Amino acid sequence: MSQDPDDPSTWTWTDNGVLVLLDYLWHEDGMRLPRSLIELGIDVWKDEADYADEACDLKGGGTEARYRLCGGYNLTDPPKAVLPLMLEPMDAQLRMRGDGAIIVETGKYTAPTVTLSDDCILSYSGLQRGKPKTDLRNEIHAKFISPDYKYIEQEADPWVNQDSVDIDGTQAMSLDNMDWCPSHRQARVRMKIEAYRQCPDWSGAIVTNAWGMNAFDQRLITVSIAELGINGTFEIEKWEFDPKSGNCTFSIHSMPSEAWAWGPDVHEVSAGGDDT
Numbered sequence: 001m002s003q004d005p006d007d008p009s010t011w012t013w014t015d016n017g018v019l020v021l022l023d024y025l026w027h028e029d030g031m032r033l034p035r036s037l038i039e040l041g042i043d044v045w046k047d048e049a050d051y052a053d054e055a056c057d058l059k060g061g062g063t064e065a066r067y068r069l070c071g072g073y074n075l076t077d078p079p080k081a082v083l084p085l086m087l088e089p090m091d092a093q094l095r096m097r098g099d100g101a102i103i104v105e106t107g108k109y110t111a112p113t114v115t116l117s118d119d120c121i122l123s124y125s126g127l128q129r130g131k132p133k134t135d136l137r138n139e140i141h142a143k144f145i146s147p148d149y150k151y152i153e154q155e156a157d158p159w160v161n162q163d164s165v166d167i168d169g170t171q172a173m174s175l176d177n178m179d180w181c182p183s184h185r186q187a188r189v190r191m192k193i194e195a196y197r198q199c200p201d202w203s204g205a206i207v208t209n210a211w212g213m214n215a216f217d218q219r220l221i222t223v224s225i226a227e228l229g230i231n232g233t234f235e236i237e238k239w240e241f242d243p244k245s246g247n248c249t250f251s252i253h254s255m256p257s258e259a260w261a262w263g264p265d266v267h268e269v270s271a272g273g274d275d276t
Contacts, residue, residue: 005035015182017069018049018104021086025102031079033102041101048104052090056185059268064183067092067106070145071180089181091193095217105219107193109260112233114215116208117224122247124225126205131253137198138164139172140191144181156184159191164199173198185268192267196259202230203253212248213241220255232256 004010005026014020022045024030026038038045055063067090073082087093091107130136138161145151158172175194181187206223215221215236224231235255241248 015068015070016049016052016065017067017086017090017092018045018052018106020069021090021092021104022049024082024086029075030082037100037102040099041097041103044101044103048106051106051108056262057264058185059264064185067186068182069180070147070151070182084177085180088175088177089186089190091190093219097217107190107260109233109257110220112218112220112222114218115222115224116206116212116215116250118226120208120211121223121225122207122209124204124206124228127202127225127228127230127252128204129202130200131198131203133168133171136164136168137171137173138168138195139170140175140194140198141172142175142178142181142187142191144178144184144187146183153179154184156187156191159188159195161195161199185264188268189262192262193259196255197235197253200253200255201232202234205249205251208248208250210246210248212239212250215239215248215250216241221252223252 002010003012022038025033026035052065052067054066056066057063069086069089071085073085083094093105095103095105097103140159142156143153144156145153164171173194175190178187178190181190216239218236220233220235222232223234233255234252237251237253239248239250
């Protein structure tokens with residue numbers, strides 16, 4: 001049945017995380033954003049909703065949709081309290097495009113289309129191997145709520161980077177805002193992605209000339225620095241543009257495609273050893 005956003009009689013139930021988020025953004029009981037800002041980028045929302053619906057194999061057999069959400073909120077809860085509960089379990093980010101459209105990007109590897117290379121990079125003095133020992137985290141914890149456990153909060157099997165633990169000792173962290181995560185598999189997916197962020201091969205900051213503005217709406221970019229032998233995928237944590245100098249400063253960390261790769265026999269349940 002086709003669904004009309006103006007006709008409640010056509011609405012059908014879904015736990016598709018992208019559609020749940022979309023509904024919250026424009027619903028009168030949600031953020032009440034102008035629908036036009038969403039509709040301007042609706043093709044992106046459709047593609048992301050299809051991706052969230054893709055069937056993922058489970059270790060015990062069967063499948064489940066990739067990114068789902070299951071939760072609730074009080075009508076008095078501010079968006080800053082609700083949005084993280086929807087975004088975190090999907091490793092999602094909301095973005096505003098140059099044309100004003102509000103779009104979503106869920107956690108997945110997409111080959112970068114922008115490269116920051118020696119031609120535009122002015123300095124990289126803050127770029128270093130890995131992270132300082134005091135900043136890295138090599139054991140990731142998270143909780144989830146599943147109908148299989150009568151919606152009682154459960155602790156997922158931790159994601160352990162054993163190589164790092166052997167060198168640096170256990171340095172654990174817990175993912176916040178996972179209250180709406182509806183399955184163990186999805187929690188483990190999210191923990192694996194975070195593990196790569198917390199123990200990257202490279203991290204730090206680079207400064208580019210104004211050409212770096214081509215990356216302002218990107219999540220993943222290619223960074224190529226011949227002197228350091230770097231030529232790989234990096235994730236942008238944040239960036240700033242200085243209108244006086246025309247320079248862009250990027251905080252980045254390496255993020256290979258493996259961070260999003262998934263195989264239930266290897267990844268779904270930890271055996272207490274190395275998960276990387």
